[in-house]
Amino acid sequence: MARLDVNQYGKAETRVVRLCRDTPRHEIRDLNVSIALSGDLTDVHLSGDNSHVVPTDTQKNTVYAFARAGIDQVETFGLRLARHFVDEFDPIHGASVDLDEYAWQRVGDHSFSRGSGGETRTAHIGYDGDVATVSAGLKDLLLLNSTDSEFTGYIKDRYTTLPETKDRILATAVSATWVYASDDLDFTRAFADARGAVIAAFADTYSLSLQQTLYSIGERVLSAVPEVTEVSLSLPNKHHFVYDLSPFGLDNPGLVFNAADRPYGLIEGTVKR
Template sequence: MAIVLGPNRYGKAETRLVRVFRNGDTHGLVDLNVSVALSGDLEATHATGDNSGVLPTDTMKNTVYAFAKEHGVGEPEEFALLLARHFVESQPQVHGAKVSIESYAWDRLGPHSFSKRGDYTRTAVVNVSDAGTQVVSGVIGLTLLNSTASEFHGFPRDKYTTLPEATDRILATAVDARWRHAGLSADWAASFGGALDALKSGFVGTYSYSLQQTLMAMGTSVLTEREEIAEVRLALPNKHHYLVDLSPFDLTNENEVFIAGDRPYGLIEGSVVRDDAPAATTEWWL
C-alpha cells in the first residue's frame, strides 16, 4: 500500500488591513480582512522539510500591505485579483492562488470621521490556477425579516412532530450568499450593489410558503437583474420567532409578542444557476 500526499495548500490567514486615502482634508477609508492560500509543487516540504519552494507566509502578509500602498485598494474583487495573479506569476512553484477578502463598510460622518456599518459584511474570493480565474462575490450576515406574508404547513408528520402548522408567521434570516461571476470584466461596485438590492427585493417581494421557496426567489432575482452573474449560492438560517403565551395574564396574543429564538435553528442551503452558465473553474461553496 502506497501513502501519498493529497491536495494541500498553505498561506496567511486574516491579514487585517486598514487603508486611509488622504485627499486633502477629506479622507477615504477601506477596512479589509485578507486571507491568502497557495497550492502547487509543495511535496518536498511535506516529505522532507525542504522549504526551497515555500514562500513564507510572512511574505504574503507583507505583500498585502505593500500592494495597498503601491497599487491602492479599490473594490475587493479587484484587489484580490491583483494579489492572486501576483503570487502565481512571481512564484514558478505556485500553480494556484486563492485570495479571500472580507470588507467592512464605514459610513462617512464628516471629512475624516466614520461610523462602522454592522448590517452585513461584503466578501470576495478569487481563485487563479491553471484551470482559469474565478471570481466569487458575496455577503455574510445580511439580516432580513418579514413580519407577515409567510406560512408553513402541509409538511409530513410522525410521532415526534409537535410543530403546529402556521398560516401567518414571522420569517427572519441572516443571509450568507455567494455569487459566481461569468467573466472578469464586471463593474465590481455596481455588480455588488445590484446583487445586494436583488437579494433584498427577492426576499421582500415573495409571499413565502417555505424558506426554500424564498431561497429560490432570492437567487432568481439576482440572476434576473445581473446578467454578469452565473450562479448564486445561499445559506439561510431560519431565525425562529415563537409566539408568547400570554394567557396566564388574561391577555390575548394576536401575532404581536414573540420570543426571538437563538438555537437550534433550521438551515436552508441551495444554489440557483443559469442553465447556460459557464462551468466553475474550481469547486466552491459558502
C-alpha cells in the same frame, strides 16, 4: 504506503485598513484577507526543503504593500494578489484569495461608525496561471418580514409539535455567493445590483416556505446581473415564536414574540442559469 495528496498553505486573516486622505473628506476600506497557495510543494512536506516556499509572513507583507497603491474594488485587489504569487514564483501554480470587507458608515468628513456584527461583503479569487475565477457575495445580511409568510401542509408524525401558521415572522441572516462569468467587469456595480436583488426578492415574495424564498432570491439575482452564472445561498431561519401571555390574563394577537437563538432551521441551495 503513504503519499502526499492535495495540499495548500498560506496566510489567513490579514487585517488591513486603507485610508484615502487625498481630500478633506476621507475614505476608509477595511478588509480581512486570506491567501492560500499550491504548487510544487512536495519536498517541503517530505523532507522539509523550504526552497519552494513563499513564507506566509511574506504573503502578509505583500497584502500591506499592495494596499499602499490603493484598494479600488475588493475583487480587483484579490486578483492582483493572486496573479502576483503565481506569476512571480515558479513553484507556485495556484492561488486563492478570500476577502471580507467591513462597511463603515460615514458620520462626518473623517468620522465613521460601525456596529458589531452585521453584514460583510465577500469575494473569492482563484488563479491557476491561465484562468482567473471570481465570485462575490455577502454574509450576515439581516432581513425580516413581519407578515406575508406562512408554513402549512408539511409532514406530521408523532414527534411533530409545530402548529401550522398562516401568518408568521420570517427572519434570516443571508449568506450568498455568486459566480461571475468574467474577471473583467464593474464589480462594484454588479455587487450593488445583486445585493439589491437579494433584498427586493425577500421583500416581494409572499413566502410559503423559506425554500421558496431562497429560490426567489437566486432567480432575482440571475435576472438582475447578467454576468452571474450561479448563486449559492444559506438562509438560517431566525425563529420568532408567539409568546404565551395567557398565564398573565393577556391575549397575544401576534404582537409579542420570543426571538429564539438556537436551534434553528438552515435552508441552503444553489440556483443556476
